[in-house]
Amino acid sequence: MSISVALCTYNGAAYLAEQLGSILNQTVPPSQIVVSDDGSTDASLAITKQVVTDWLRENPSAEVDLIVLKNVTALGVTANFEQALAACTGDLIALCDQDDVWVPERLARMSAEFERRPGLLLLHAEARLVDAAGMPLGLTLLQTLGVSDADRAAVHDGRAIDALLRRNIVTGATMMVRRKLALGAMPFPEAWVHDEWLAVVAASTGLIDLLDEPLTDYRQHGNNQIGVTTLNARGKLGRLTVPRTARNGRLLSRAEVLQQRASRFEPAVSAAVLALIDAKFAHERMRSALSPHRMLRVAPIVRAWSRGDYTRFGLGGQDVLRDLVQVV
DSSP: OOEEEEEEESSOHHHHHHHHHHHHTOSSOOSEEEEEEOOOOSSHHHHHHHHHHHHHHHOTTOOOEEEEEEOSSOOOHHHHHHHHHHHOOSSEEEEEOTTOEEOTTHHHHHHHHHHHOTTEEEEEEEEEEEOTTSOEEEEEHHHHHTOOHHHHHHHHTTOHHHHHTTOOOOOGGGOEEEHHHHHHTOSOOTTSOHHHHHHHHHHHHSEEEEEEEEEEEEEOOSOOSSOOOOOOHHHHHHHTTSOSHHHHHHHHHHHHHHHHHGGGOSSOOOHHHHHHHHHHHHHHHHHHTOOSSHHHHHHHHHHHHHHTHHHHSSOTHHHHHHHHHOOO
8 A cells, every 4th residue: 555644844944854864764665745834934845855855866766756735824733734634645644743753664564554454544653752852751642641541442442432532642643544534534623633533533434543652753842833741730730720611612612513524424423423422512512501600510510420421521520620610
């Protein structure tokens, strides 16, 4: 199967050459690299073209097509990735951030899983967190995200939708998808980030899985367009003082879009998964409608807790506490 790489850039000159080198020097190289630049004002595009040109000169037998898309007006991360994915022609597409580094076997390891499992739509992997200089931070991506053994088991057992209706655990920079999934998931809704949307569509219509081995050095340098955040106890308590309206409105918008579009997904979503998606929407609608007065929130929260909705569709006790104490 042919492999495309969808690489989105925005003022990424500092680390782009190293990332491109790690892509070009894969043990199984891609047949195509699509770079979609979201209006960079630095040398990102010049670096891209120079690195690929130099590599092809040094590897004259290699066949790697480079497609460069330049946005005059910035689209934002999600729409820019949608544009890059739409331009890819490979059977498989590996999503790529501008500032990471791939281990040499990433494409080989992931594409082999798709070859072995025809029903697999999306595969994501563990990543090693590194600092700006590429030095390990002593953490992995999934550790930082707090992905539990139960989440991993759900994904491995073909029940990824159960984990994803609680929260997203899939990071685009570690992801490979079948092209048919990417095309079928378009247009990407504004309420969703591209990787979260691809994951939930894949989990609703077919099979996704997780490789527990780190295949990417996921660089954290302070200017990431999307990075990871590790909260200590003080940080988690600090969330309770943040007004709840914007977050709950965002969760409701996402659940509503999913509920509206799920019945039109191809392949068709099972009745059981559609029922889960409907219940998720109902739960977020209840949360968004909670009273500004804390005492009036107690009864609907207790009812939802007794039904198990806070555990099925969120972080359990953490979300109960948020809904009880956060100000509007």
